Amino acid sequence: MQYWLVKSEPEAYSWADLVKDGNTAWTGVRNYQARNNLGQMKKDDLVLFYHSVSEKAVVGIARVAQEAYPDSTTDDARWVAVDLAPETSLKKEVTLDQIKKDSRLENISLLKQSRLSVMPLKPEEFDLILGMSN
Template sequence: MTTQYWLVKQEPEKYSWQDLLKDRRTDWDGVRNYQARNNLKTMRAGDKVLFYASVSLKEVQGIATVSREAYPDPTTDDERWVAVELEAQTTLPQPVTLEQIKNDSRLAEIALIKQSRLSVMPLRKTEFDRILKLGGV
């Protein structure tokens, strides 16, 4: 199966990249947007995920992988909602800011800019690779 590429957003005050590094893996739960939920359902084990610290920092900080595919969200009894498990991989040598992303014409179409409220979004491999390059990988 072909690897898919994603970006997930989280407020660092609630759960930071450093928290994920310390925990090594975590349930990516609590998503209550249907489009983001559908993206979680599409994720497959081994998919690559960029971790974006939203609100206060507004930067991509690291790379994770999907280690467990969609399962019932443990934070609710409502069966419509799912979670995935993410495993920390690598911290980017340099965080990639929202400003850098907005100023890069090769990233003009990504959901981070077009649908700024979406917390789980797909990326094309070229977009994923471009963000990694901006981050010094």
């Protein structure tokens, strides 16, 4: 199993939206590295859902429901989407400030590549963030 983090502005598409919808196509990614990360996602991989810009916090755990397929929001075959489904809301959101303060997370992609919207996580990074939510 692999672990990931996806970022979304809550005003555009929030964790509550995903929970309400039950499943969504993760479309519109137009960064090559993020696209490559989408392409590496496997069914049932776990994904931290991060509210960017206004909240800056991890708020939930999703799972990959469908692996990469052509993104329906463009005719350009280079771009892909995956389907995500909600697993569980975090007991307590984990803020960017909390992540920055934990030296064990100093190399996490969220800090090193802050503009990247889809990024891999090491299992220990995933577990640390989950632990911070309890």
